[in-house]
Each structure stands twice: as C-alpha cells, then as structure tokens.
Amino acid sequence: MSMPAATAQAAIDLAALDSITAALESGAGLPAVVRAAERALDASLAVIDRSGVVLAVAARSPSDEQRLLAAAHGVESHELRVADRAVGQLRMGARSHPGPGLVRLVLTLIASEVERVRGPALATEEASAGFVAALLAGEAGEPALAVARGRELGIEVEAGGSVVVARAHPLALADEGWRERFLGVAQRGARAAAPGSIAILRPRGDALTAEAVVLLPGAGEDAAARAVDALVRELHAALTGFSFAVGRSRRAAQPGEIGRAANEALLAANVAEGHAERDALAFEETGAYRLLLSAMSEDPAELQRFYAETVEPLVAYDEQYETDLVKTLESFLEADGNVAGTAQRLFTHRHTIRYRLERVRDLSGLDVGSSDGREKLSLGLKAMRVLGIAARGGPATEAGSAGGRVSAPGRGR
Incomplete structure (x- = not known):
C-alpha cells in the first residue's frame, strides 16, 4: 500500500534537508550549505548580503550564475531574515517546483548561517557607518578623539x-x-x-x-x-x-x-x-x-522662502499639468533671453516659447522681459537646485511618488 502524497512529499523534504543540516553541523561554511540547498531545491542559488555583496553561488554554469546575479527573468528573489531583521537575499532559479514549506525551511537555515558568518563584520560595518555619519554631520567630537575612534575602526581620518x-x-x-x-x-x-x-x-x-x-x-x-x-x-x-x-x-x-x-x-x-x-x-x-x-548650510529656510517666491509656482504647475515651464525658463536664460535661440534648443515653435514665458510671468509675477525679473528667476532656479528640488520628470509610478520631486535638506534628506 503506497503512502499518501502529502506523507511522501514530507519524507522527500526531510531527506533533502539532511545534506544541509550536515553541512551546518560540520561547520563546512556558507558555500557548502548553499551547494547542499541547491541539490535540495533543485535550483541554482545565489546568496547576497544586505549591502549587495555576493556571499555564495551554486549554479550549473557561468551563464546560469550571470542570470542569478543579474536577477534575470525567471529568477525569484527571497528575503533572508533573522527575527525582524533582514540579513540578505536568496536568488533562486528553480529547475522544478520545490514545495513552499521546503523553501521556507531552506531560507531559515541559510539566513541563520549568513547571520553567523556575517554578524561580527556587520556589527563593525554598522559602527563604522555611525562614525562616518557623525563625521559628516560635524558631530564626531574633537579632532584627536575623531582620529582615535577612526583608527579603532580602521578608518584613517587624521x-x-x-x-x-x-x-x-x-x-x-x-x-x-x-x-x-x-x-x-x-x-x-x-x-x-x-x-x-x-x-x-x-x-x-x-x-x-x-x-x-x-x-x-x-x-x-x-x-x-x-x-x-x-x-x-x-x-x-x-x-x-x-x-x-x-x-x-x-x-x-x-x-x-x-x-x-x-x-x-x-x-x-x-x-x-x-x-x-x-x-x-x-x-x-x-x-x-x-x-x-x-x-543652504546656515539658513535653508530663507533659501526656501526665496524659491517659493520665484519659481515654486512654475514647478507646481509643471507637476500638475505636465508642462515644461521650468525647462523653458532655464533654456531661455541660457540663450541670453533670445526667444529664437530658446526655440532652437527645445525644438519648439517661437510662439509656443512666448506663450510659456507669459505663463511664467502670470504664475511668478516676474517678467522675463526685465533685467530684474530675469535676475530673480535665475536666482530662484539656482535656489531650487541648491535645495535639491528637482523639476518635473522621472518615474511617478511608485506609491507615494511626487513626480520626481526631491525633498530639500532638512526635510527628509
């Protein structure tokens, strides 16, 4: 009398795990564990830590390895977690259909081994990252203390x-x-x-x-x-x-x-x-x-106010109506206020350029026909760049996106 299908599958899964647990118990290392997992899952595998470093690969050929590392079509990516902490990623190019229970067990075992192998190094990396963040913010203390702390972490900043x-x-x-x-x-x-x-x-x-x-x-x-x-x-x-x-x-x-x-x-x-x-x-x-x-460093709020009083209405209009007022203004100023030169740069008719410049005047209250208006708008564009505010563009398909908008320093940067 044959075993029920579920019982037979469980027996196969347990047998497949034997070589993985043997590699773990012997301390053979992460590459041996991943090779055993490759056999258990009948799949090519690559393990990558959370910083993007490839830790181990088990593939049938160099081209198979390239597919894994490039996350090509057909390659599944699974997060490796220990408790609530992500420690890396497993990329899998399956050749058959491993059961979801077996995949979960293998993910858990590999994640534990990644944590064991990379734990000390990650702790050092986190300490180094904290030290560098303090240096960048000017909060690393007196120079002598910063130099000493850096040397402890292998970072020479003297x-x-x-x-x-x-x-x-x-x-x-x-x-x-x-x-x-x-x-x-x-x-x-x-x-x-x-x-x-x-x-x-x-x-x-x-x-x-x-x-x-x-x-x-x-x-x-x-x-x-x-x-x-x-x-x-x-x-x-x-x-x-x-x-x-x-x-x-x-x-x-x-x-x-x-x-x-x-x-x-x-x-x-x-x-x-x-x-x-x-x-x-x-x-x-x-x-x-x-x-x-x-x-930008001393009073970003004042710079933000100047931006708001000059070109922010143009940015908002472009985002709402998918127009090109900011790009047109930038091109007009780069062309020394020449409408024909601007039209050539943008491959657009002169009448269209004039219409857009009228919209710039209506929205900003500044006339590009006057030297004062051009000067303020030019400085407003510079303030926009310095603050890290991008004009309309880029993908807006991800949840929470704002048409390519980049937040200014001190506001999520």
Whole structure:
C-alpha cells in the first residue's frame, strides 16, 4: 500500500534537508550549505548580503550564475531574515517546483548561517557607518578623539579627505533591495581608486531616490576625481534602468572640515541633478551656485522662502499639468533671453516659447522681459537646485511618488 502524497512529499523534504543540516553541523561554511540547498531545491542559488555583496553561488554554469546575479527573468528573489531583521537575499532559479514549506525551511537555515558568518563584520560595518555619519554631520567630537575612534575602526581620518554624494533614481519600478545594491556598487566603485573608502546610505523622504555618501579618507583632488570616475563607471555597468547624479567636494584638510566637504558634495550633486549631459560635478564646477552654499548650510529656510517666491509656482504647475515651464525658463536664460535661440534648443515653435514665458510671468509675477525679473528667476532656479528640488520628470509610478520631486535638506534628506 503506497503512502499518501502529502506523507511522501514530507519524507522527500526531510531527506533533502539532511545534506544541509550536515553541512551546518560540520561547520563546512556558507558555500557548502548553499551547494547542499541547491541539490535540495533543485535550483541554482545565489546568496547576497544586505549591502549587495555576493556571499555564495551554486549554479550549473557561468551563464546560469550571470542570470542569478543579474536577477534575470525567471529568477525569484527571497528575503533572508533573522527575527525582524533582514540579513540578505536568496536568488533562486528553480529547475522544478520545490514545495513552499521546503523553501521556507531552506531560507531559515541559510539566513541563520549568513547571520553567523556575517554578524561580527556587520556589527563593525554598522559602527563604522555611525562614525562616518557623525563625521559628516560635524558631530564626531574633537579632532584627536575623531582620529582615535577612526583608527579603532580602521578608518584613517587624521589627514581629512574628500566626500562624494551619489544619487540614483530608478527609471521604472525597481525590485526590493535596490538601495542596498546601489550602496554596495557605489562603495565598490570608489574603492577601486581609493581603497579605504566607506559609503553609507543617507535617509530620504521620497520613494524614488537613494543617496549614498562616500568618505574618501585622506584623498586629495586627483584621487577623489579618479574615485568618482570609477564609481560612475561601476554604477552604469552594474545598475541598468537608473539615472545618476554624483557630486564631489574639495579636500578637507582635517577631520573637523569633513562636514563642510559633505555640504559641498551635496551641493554639487544637487546641481548635477539639473544637468542631464553630465552624471558628475565637482564643487569647483558649480559656478555661481557656490555662492549659495552658506545659505543652504546656515539658513535653508530663507533659501526656501526665496524659491517659493520665484519659481515654486512654475514647478507646481509643471507637476500638475505636465508642462515644461521650468525647462523653458532655464533654456531661455541660457540663450541670453533670445526667444529664437530658446526655440532652437527645445525644438519648439517661437510662439509656443512666448506663450510659456507669459505663463511664467502670470504664475511668478516676474517678467522675463526685465533685467530684474530675469535676475530673480535665475536666482530662484539656482535656489531650487541648491535645495535639491528637482523639476518635473522621472518615474511617478511608485506609491507615494511626487513626480520626481526631491525633498530639500532638512526635510527628509
């Protein structure tokens, strides 16, 4: 008499788990555990930690491994959790149909092994991230204390360094964990040219953006420029379907100046956001925007008020009606107030440009035909960039999105 189907499946699942538990009990390591799991699930597997580092792969071929790491079509992604804490991700390319109960058991076992293997390292990474966040905020204490604390964590900041702010926007709906992958890629790219670099994610209030701040300890202008080049190349190679904006600071000569450098990198990234032709800008390349840095740092509310009194109505109108008033105004000012030149830049009829400029006047109360109006609107656009407020654009399909709007410093940044 044959066993009931459910009993037979349970027996198969228990037998499949034997090799996984044997690998765990013998201390064979995470790669051996994942290879055993591959046999148990009859699926190619890749384990990735929460920062995007690949910890182990069990695949039948190099092309199979590439599919897993690229999360190609047909590859399932499962979060690895220990209690209420995410410790990584399991990517699975199934060749048959493993039972959901078996998948859950394997996820639990692999998550426990990831926690055991990576726990101490993650604790150090969290301590390092906290220290870097304090440095960037100017809250790391006296220079001597900051240097001593940094050395305990393997971060040498006695000679100061440079700061890079990298920002990513998905151009379509992105999968879970893309921010952690972005952080890992940004750090990997920077370390290719500046080995001691460390990156942290800066919390943001909008659902469409991730922002990494990278400290390059001891790096001068040349080393920082090379790190930015490597970082941008790595971002484009590893993350398709995203747009990027990267800003680089001047060198901070000592730990106490790193907060200033962070503000410079943020300003450069905000300005780069408005220049589609370039992914990265150095602080020295931001031109007149540099004059507004102290206002951003010391009194962002005043800068916000000036923005509200000039171009905010144009931004709101563009968001509501999907028009291009801000882009038209920027192009008009770049064309030295020439309507025909603006029409050429935007491939639009002159009458359309004149109509849009009339709407600019109606909404802002400022006439682009007067030097005073052009000056105030130009400064309003600069205030918008410095505050990190993006004009309409980007994907607006994710819940809670606001048409590409980027929150200003102090408001979820």
